[in-house]
Amino acid sequence: MSKIINVEYSTIQGSYWMIYGVICSFASVYLLAKGYTNSEIGVILAVANVLSVVVQPLVADFADRSKRFSLIGLSQMMTVLLMVLTVGMFIFQKKTLALSVIFIMIVAWLTTLQPLFNSLNFKLQEAGLKVSFGIARSMGSLFYSVLMAFLGTLVENNGIGVLPVTGEIVMAMLLASLALTKYHYSKAKGRLVAEDFDALEAENNGVEAESNALEAENTNGPVAEEDINLAEFIRRNKVFFVLNLGVLGVYFSNAILNNYTMQIVAAVGGTSEDMGRVFSLMAFLEIPTMLFFDVLRKKFSCRSMLKVAGIMFVVKIGVMHMAKSVAMILAAQFLQLFSFALFLPSMVHFINEIMSPGEAIKGQALYTTMITVSTVIASIVGGVLLDLYGAKMLTLVGTLVTAAGAAIVVGSVDKVKTRL
Numbered sequence: 001m002s003k004i005i006n007v008e009y010s011t012i013q014g015s016y017w018m019i020y021g022v023i024c025s026f027a028s029v030y031l032l033a034k035g036y037t038n039s040e041i042g043v044i045l046a047v048a049n050v051l052s053v054v055v056q057p058l059v060a061d062f063a064d065r066s067k068r069f070s071l072i073g074l075s076q077m078m079t080v081l082l083m084v085l086t087v088g089m090f091i092f093q094k095k096t097l098a099l100s101v102i103f104i105m106i107v108a109w110l111t112t113l114q115p116l117f118n119s120l121n122f123k124l125q126e127a128g129l130k131v132s133f134g135i136a137r138s139m140g141s142l143f144y145s146v147l148m149a150f151l152g153t154l155v156e157n158n159g160i161g162v163l164p165v166t167g168e169i170v171m172a173m174l175l176a177s178l179a180l181t182k183y184h185y186s187k188a189k190g191r192l193v194a195e196d197f198d199a200l201e202a203e204n205n206g207v208e209a210e211s212n213a214l215e216a217e218n219t220n221g222p223v224a225e226e227d228i229n230l231a232e233f234i235r236r237n238k239v240f241f242v243l244n245l246g247v248l249g250v251y252f253s254n255a256i257l258n259n260y261t262m263q264i265v266a267a268v269g270g271t272s273e274d275m276g277r278v279f280s281l282m283a284f285l286e287i288p289t290m291l292f293f294d295v296l297r298k299k300f301s302c303r304s305m306l307k308v309a310g311i312m313f314v315v316k317i318g319v320m321h322m323a324k325s326v327a328m329i330l331a332a333q334f335l336q337l338f339s340f341a342l343f344l345p346s347m348v349h350f351i352n353e354i355m356s357p358g359e360a361i362k363g364q365a366l367y368t369t370m371i372t373v374s375t376v377i378a379s380i381v382g383g384v385l386l387d388l389y390g391a392k393m394l395t396l397v398g399t400l401v402t403a404a405g406a407a408i409v410v411g412s413v414d415k416v417k418t419r420l
Contacts, residue, residue, distance in 0.1 A: 005129045005188075008181045009121065010136040014143030015174035016117055017283075019082075021144050021151065022167040023110055025279050026160075028262040029272050031103070033160045035095040038263065042383020044100055045259055046376045048107035053372055055112050063116065071123050072182040075116050076175060082109050083171045089164035124181075127189040138287045145284040152276020233362045240354075243412045244366055247347070248374045249405015250310050253317035253398040254340055255378035257282075260386060260394065267391035270326040278326075282333045289341035296342075302350035303413045309343035310406035317402050321395035354418045 031041045063074050088102035121133045147166075154162045234241045257264070265275045289296075296305065316335035323329045351363040378398075385394045 005124055005181065005184055006131055006136070008177050008184065009124065009131050010139040011177040012117055012120070012174065012181065013136045013140035015170055015177060016113065017140040017144040018147045018170045019110060019167060019174065021147050021279065022163055022170065023086075023106055024258070025148065025261075026151070026155065026163055026272075027103075027107070028260060029155060029275070030089070030160050030163055032262070034092070034099065037383070038260070038386035039380075039383040040095075040100075042259070042379040042381070044104055045107065046379040048104045049111070049372055049375050049379065051104060051108040052111035053369075055108055056115060059112050060115060060119075063119070070182070071116060071120055072178055072185065075113065075120070076178050076182075078109065078113055078116070079171055079175050079178065082106065082113070083168060083175075085109065086164050086167050086171070089167070090161075120181075124185060127185055129185070129188050134290065134293075138291050141283045141286045141290070145280045145287075148276045148280035148283065150276070152271070152273040152279075155276075156271050156273040233359060233366070237355075237359070237363070237416075239412055239415045239417070240363065241366070243409060243416055244370045246310070246405045246408030246412060247367060247370045248377075249401050249403075250313050250343070250409060251371050251374040252378050252405065253313055253402040255375040256382050256394060256398045257317070257320075258375075259379055260382050260391075263386055264320060264391045264395060265326060265329060268323055268325055268329065270329070274326045274329075278329060278333060281330060282336050285333060285336040286341040289337050290345060293342075293345045297349065302346045302353060305342055305346040306350060306413050307410045309339055309346060310409040312339035313343070314399065314403045314406050315339075317395060318399045321392065321399050350413075354416060 027045060028038075028041055031044065032038075036044070059074075059078075063069075063071055066074070069077070085102055085106045088099065089106075092099035092102070118133070121131050121136070124131045147170075151162070151166065154166075261278055262272065262275045265271070265278060312335050316332050316339050319332040319335070320329055323332065347367055348364065351367060352360050355363050381397070382394055385397060
């Protein structure tokens with residue numbers, strides 16, 4: 001059954017990232033066609049990201065506390081709501097406040113779904129099902145890559161009406177995958193309970209004695225995990241905070257490319273078809289590095305890989321700034337192997353390596369927050385720069401900001417102390 005669950009979970013990840021491609025990667029294409037300016041697009045995407053930051057912890061808390069709705073059931077409900085919101089993309093034919101609000105809600109709601117699907121991996125394992133998150137996530141990039149390869153052509157030939165239609169089809173596929181996963185999860189969980197009932201009953205006989213021993217140990221021994229707030233965490237980890245300021249700069253160019261690749265491609269004579277090819281190649285090139293990251297870790301430290309990845313972010317956006325053709329923009333995507341695809345897993349593992357379990361959670365949260373802040377800033381600043389000065393100025397500013405971020409990463413990563 002684990003093989004079936006792996007296929008279903010991979011399909012869930014794949015479906016999610018295909019929806020992300022339809023909604024977020026083609027956001028500029030869709031909104032420009034509806035009459036929005038680049039500055040307005042930037043504000044819409046920035047507000048959506050801020051809203052997702054507010055909504056995510058609320059949904060996560062509800063998922064943890066709710067006894068009526070399972071994690072899969074909640075994901076199904078949110079997917080249905082997403083399908084309802086997407087209908088608004090059919091209804092409104094031009095720029096209106098209602099369309100702006102609906103698009104903000106779609107992006108925020110879609111972003112909120114991602115941590116739920118990541119958490120689903122652990123829920124499945126609790127039922128005794130062996131699930132490989134790495135393989136499933138790489139399949140997400142593969143599904144995204146395949147869709148982007150031809151979605152740009154469909155939009156170019158048939159108009160932006162293709163986008164909500166494709167979105168609804170993929171969301172239906174996601175619902176089907178969730179339903180199948182829910183069935184097999186319930187079946188596996190029931191079997192696990194039946195098999196372990198006797199063992200659990202025997203184990204419970206010794207719980208009281210074990211609890212007494214643990215209580216004594218916790219009373220007299222050291223505290224394993226200290227509850228501190230974010231301000232105290234930053235005070236204790238000043239150099240790590242500086243490193244994350246570098247992350248903010250490094251991800252600036254990544255956010256620009258996620259939001260405004262259409263405008264960058266158009267500046268060298270490209271179309272939405274070419275943009276689709278750029279996104280397809282970019283996502284496909286993430287797969288090898290992420291799949292074989294554990295092999296890289298055996299040969300190189302996370303500190304070294306973060307330095308290399310930070311520099312490669314600069315080189316990539318720099319090449320795109322100098323690009324005079326779509327072919328050169330496509331060539332720049334090969335640096336994705338050594339930039340985003342290397343930086344993301346390196347940073348996640350680096351945090352886990354240097355921090356105690358109690359602090360690592362806050363470390364990951366600070367890292368994620370910096371990415372979101374960078375996305376918000378890049379969305380607003382990028383839109384204004386495009387309207388005032390064009391794509392070349394956008395990529396130039398992106399190169400300078402990313403270079404400053406990379407310099408901070410390179411200069412600070414070796415100074416971060418291990419707090420295990």
